[in-house]
């Protein structure tokens with residue numbers, strides 16, 4: 001099997017506040033390969049967001065290693081980490097942080113333009129990403145003139161735009177009704193099937209169920225994983241099959 | 243297997259066949275094929291089950307043989323007035339939660355909580371992982387279903403299993419939170435690991 005797109009190896013993260021230490025993550029090992037969507041579930045405070053921030057180079061571990069596309073983030077300069085974040089990683093966060101003064105297509109094109117992609121090309125890519133999540137018709141609208149669900153889809157388009165190979169989503173369906181939430185998961189799933197690696201944090205079992213693997217976090221520790229699933233027949237009461 | 247549950251399964255097959263005969267006379271092979279199609283083959287019947295059920299339906303006056311055997315020796319059945327009344331009654335009666343097989347899980351957790359030396363949180367987690375795997379598989383099957391009319395029946399059966407699995411996970415989360423809260427109130431009673439083996443041996 002090829003090297004994972006994301007590799008966390010014995011990662012810990014401690015937060016110190018005065019005399020107290022919060023162990024947000026304790027010895028996390030996680031590999032996510034191209035083509036794979038992994039869901040992370042756990043109660044509030046179990047370390048899900050911390051894990052995602054560390055995976056995306058937004059936070060650094062207290063100990064342990066983080067490799068994105070084979071590059072150890074600890075060995076890179078701040079500028080190099082920033083480049084990895086822009087080119088390799090797509091984020092969808094709970095708070096959407098779309099820029100209110102930019103239209104949908106401008107918001108989505110922005111990360112590409114910051115990375116030096118020419119305006120026309122960035123916009124074409126942005127339109128394609130908006131189409132992919134079903135809001136192509138809203139390309140010219142501003143965030144304030146869109147519903148929460150529409151804004152969330154634009155935020156997802158921004159995470160998908162360009163050739164990102166690692167998608168990190170923290171409760172991306174939070175603001176969405178169940179139908180729209182499901183469509184978003186279909187998009188994430190399709191992107192992963194097309195070769196990206198995805199990590200999805202969610203507390204909704206029905207959303208986690210779209211993943212290939214579900215990792216359960218408790219107090220900063222992985223307590224279990226549900227692997228590639230059982231056959232559907234095994235769910236059915238034994239009496240039915242006769 | 244629980245006999246009350248087995249009874250409810252056989253009653254569902256009975257009523258399922260009556261519902262199919264309501265569309266017009268059919269013989270056993272046809273009934274089996276249509277039953278499987280309607281339930282998306284989540285509950286496959288063998289032809290012996292179909293004929294023994296038809297025998298019982300005939301004995302109870304709910305169906306009648308419809309004319310002579312065909313060239314292949316197959317006998318068609320049709321629904322009687324009594325059968326139609328029975329079918330209407332079935333659709334008009336909610337399914338009893340008593341026969342739900344998942345009661346076994348509630349009983350298991352109730353016993354886990356009251357049996358010394360059992361790591362209840364581990365039992366909960368093992369179940370959650372298993373149920374999650376099931377939910378993943380159902381989601382995969384569902385993502386293949388289309389909006390076509392023919393997929394609707396199948397899709398509804400899947401939805402029913404999906405919602406049930408989801409509810410079970412939510413209930414397990416609830417159990418976990420309550421057990422953890424109770425344990426926090428009496429820290430001296432915290433019990434350790436031997437239960438893990440016990441649970442996985444299920």
Ligand SMILES: Nc1ncnc2c1ncn2[C@@H]1O[C@H](COP(=O)(O)OP(=O)(O)O)[C@@H](O)[C@H]1O
Nearest residue numbers: 015022023024043044045046047048049050051
């Ligand atoms: N900046 C911080 N300072 C102190 N503690 C923090 C900080 N960020 C997170 N934590 C603590 O780390 C733990 C994990 O937090 P988090 O990763 O946000 O959990 P989750 O996303 O699963 O709710 C929690 O106990 C939280 O209070």
Ligand SMILES: [Mg+2]
Nearest residue numbers: 048049050170
């Ligand atoms: Mg969080």
